[in-house]
Amino acid sequence: MGKLRAITLTAFQETLHRRVFYIVLLVAVLIVASIASQMILIRMATEAGEADLVSNGARSLVTGTLSTWTAAVMFLALFVGAIGISSEINAKTIVHVLSRPVDRWVYLFGRWFGTLMFLWMFLSLGIAVALLIALGYGVPHTPALWLGLGELFVSSSLFSGVALAMSVVMPPVLRARARFC
Numbered sequence: 001m002g003k004l005r006a007i008t009l010t011a012f013q014e015t016l017h018r019r020v021f022y023i024v025l026l027v028a029v030l031i032v033a034s035i036a037s038q039m040i041l042i043r044m045a046t047e048a049g050e051a052d053l054v055s056n057g058a059r060s061l062v063t064g065t066l067s068t069w070t071a072a073v074m075f076l077a078l079f080v081g082a083i084g085i086s087s088e089i090n091a092k093t094i095v096h097v098l099s100r101p102v103d104r105w106v107y108l109f110g111r112w113f114g115t116l117m118f119l120w121m122f123l124s125l126g127i128a129v130a131l132l133i134a135l136g137y138g139v140p141h142t143p144a145l146w147l148g149l150g151e152l153f154v155s156s157s158l159f160s161g162v163a164l165a166m167s168v169v170m171p172p173v174l175r176a177r178a179r180f181c
Contacts, residue, residue, distance in 0.1 A: 003102050004110045011084070011114025020079055024072050024122075031068050035061065035133065042137065058137035062130050069126030070152055077119050077156045081163025084111045112164050119156045127152070 015021065038061045045053040085108075127149055134141060 003100075004106050004113075007102070007107055007110025008114040008117065011111045012117045013114075015080055015115060015118040018080065018083075020076065024076055027072050028069070028126075031065065031072075032129075035065055035129070038064075039133075054137075055139075058133070058139050061137070062134045062139050065133060066126065066130040069123070069130070073119055073123045073126065073152070073156050074159055076122065077115075077159035078163045080115050080118070081112075081160035082167050084115060084164050085167040108164070108168065112161055115160050115164070116157055119160060120153060123152060123156055 038057065042054055042057045042061065045057060133139075
């Protein structure tokens with residue numbers, strides 16, 4: 001269990017240091033800026049007394065925030081999962097890890113779970129932003145929302161797992177290069 005935890009935490013820390021994280025962080029800042037501009041529009045509509053425009057604008061703001069954040073998470077899941085093993089092979093750090101008494105499945109599961117920890121935290125941040133906007137504007141939701149949010153976590157898990165599995169079995173030419181990450 002200690003080996004799995006160490007590999008998981010190392011994979012999580014490596015994900016935070018990848019260049020793709022900064023690109024997605026920039027996208028998140030742009031999303032927040034677009035949210036702020038839409039919020040100004042909704043505030044102006046509220047002051048003008050346009051109830052329909054306010055409710056439709058608030059609903060589209062929540063939906064747009066959630067869908068854009070989900071697209072960013074799925075991109076991260078595929079990209080970070082695909083470079084998980086190939087970056088270790090290119091940097092030759094996998095030799096040091098696997099030379100110790102660590103089973104291969106422990107190593108792969110630790111890499112995958114470290115990536116999942118990062119993805120789930122990033123997805124939780126986006127969901128929290130969308131729910132705070134919905135709460136602030138009183139956007140109604142159905143109980144099916146929670147099933148949809150659960151599906152986002154399952155999808156990110158599946159995408160990153162498939163990408164990691166493909167990075168294990170694909171030849172190095174088809175895998176992502178660590179120098180671009």
